[in-house]
Amino acid sequence: MKKTLLLTLLLAMLTSLNIMAGDEMKYTPQATTFNVVTLGNAKGVTLRLYSDGLAGQPIQTVEMKSKRMKDGNRLWTAVVKGDQKGKFYTFDVLNADGRYLGETQGIWAKAVAVNGRRAAVLDMRETDPVGWNADVRPTIDARDLVLYELHHRDFSIDSSSGIINKGKFLALTEPRAIEHLKKLGINAVHILPSFDYASVDETRLSDNQYNWGYDPVNYNVPEGGYSTDPYRPEVRIREFKQMVQALHSAGIKVILDVVYNHVFDIGASCFQHTMPDYFFRKNADGSYGNGSGCGNETASERPLMRQYIVESTKYWADEYHIDGFRFDLMGVHDIATMNAIRKALPEDIFIYGEGWAAGGCVLPNEQLGMKSNVAQMPGIAAFSDDIRDALRGPWDGDDKSAFLGRQRGFEESIKFGIVGGVQHPQVDITKVNYSNANWATQPTQMIAYVSCHDDMCLVDRLKASIPGITLDEVIRLDLLAQTVVMTSQGVPFLLSGEEMLRTKLGVHNSYNSPDSINHLDWKNLERYPQVMDYYSRLIAMRKAHPAFHMGDADLVRKHVQFLDGGNGLVAFAITDAKEVGDDWNNIYVAFNANREVRLIDVPKGNYTVVCSGGMINACCGLGTINGGKVSVPAQCALIIHD
């Protein structure tokens, strides 16, 4: 009696669950099971099996069997006997109105054919590279992260890179790449969309197409264009894992840029072909919401969409050992979903996002993952456009400058960025450029940066916004800007190639610009060796000195004290740094954007200079100096300690 009851309960529980990662296609050599969930009123689902990923007629057609689930939806299942490995498949849902929705690879495809419109049957364990079981995520606390945002193609495509697998996942397995990243000192790569996206035709890779990849097709499959053979479904999966494995071996975390907020083409999307209109928000007039600026916005607040995002990130973490997620337009997702993701993932997985949307969302801002709501999302960080734009100038005008261009009134926003966006008695929040509240509860909730893939890279922005700027000034201000970023108590973030004085030739939105615009020119490492040298020493200094990344708002309030500055001058002390485990005692940092020397008041004493005049030497120092009136060279950072 008891056993029967238990079994009944168990069955009821199972049927109330929805399809999750790995459930859509379950392979064994004896049989493959296919599962798909539709709306409750769907009339049928046809499974088609193919021997080819693109063309040809089905070799087998199966009408799937269904049962109603607790939530009213319908679970369709088919078991196809025999070894189906190497075959491709699609689902075709017969809708309540008697029309077929059209073939789809399904929302949970884990492996796909070239261009991703047919899913593939494979044995996931056969995609594991040698030693994969021993691969572990490097242990790095959020406070210690130094993020490096890269696009596979930008990073390696130029002949000057010396990398063999140009534009591929495998590029990041090569010694040339790994050594560069280690020398620079970053400890996490944030890779632009690497799931399967639409805008690069994988059958024409020799045409050198370029796209950032913010046009999702299959959320749970690596992009074919970055594999050495997109026609063989297992290759992209194995090569992606090889990339993760190589970076992990070097102590570098791998963070995925995820774009769950919209799909590339709503009509052709796997979501619409499975459960029409379930996964998308609609306005009162029936039109689709457009908070993404791309013609649709997903409905994260709906149970299955919320579960989908949670399960998808868990899948990447489990199957691909991913260390973190950067949410594109996090402000399109609802707060409850972001918190559900945080709860579902291990604590060491870093989560951050863009705390804004690209248009008005269907849901009110109070419910969304906006920057202003970060306090309601513990353990989740957001980009600080406050510090970014206070340094380089506003997003709506490439020719406008700010602190770096000696514009007045940005000092308070720089200070806000230095404390990691948390409340601080010396930061007047009413003078911070975009925020009228301290949106971060902890400094690890604020991403500090001056440039990213969006907009101009730093060199181009300096040239566009500061008329008559010389190359010498570009370099000085570039180093100054990154010193602000790397001495912020937030989590610092670098756009790849800035260490090579990267230029995109003034192109602002280079999402589909050719390689000639987007590529890194590795020869710049020889042309401007002082830039890479400064960046790597700056990052090393940050990593070696816990005072620059205390990771706790109370400690920041206690130890960070701002000195009198002035126009184009921000200065602060980190006092009693030994209390936070530093081997320096008191640290003084000043940023001078002016074209003339400025003075700061430092208590009497003897100090070691570790950064001045565009040079850094944290371990041995550049010389000594007495306290009192201390000079900060023009367009430079000064760092001294006792």
Ligand code: CA
């Ligand atoms: Ca693709």
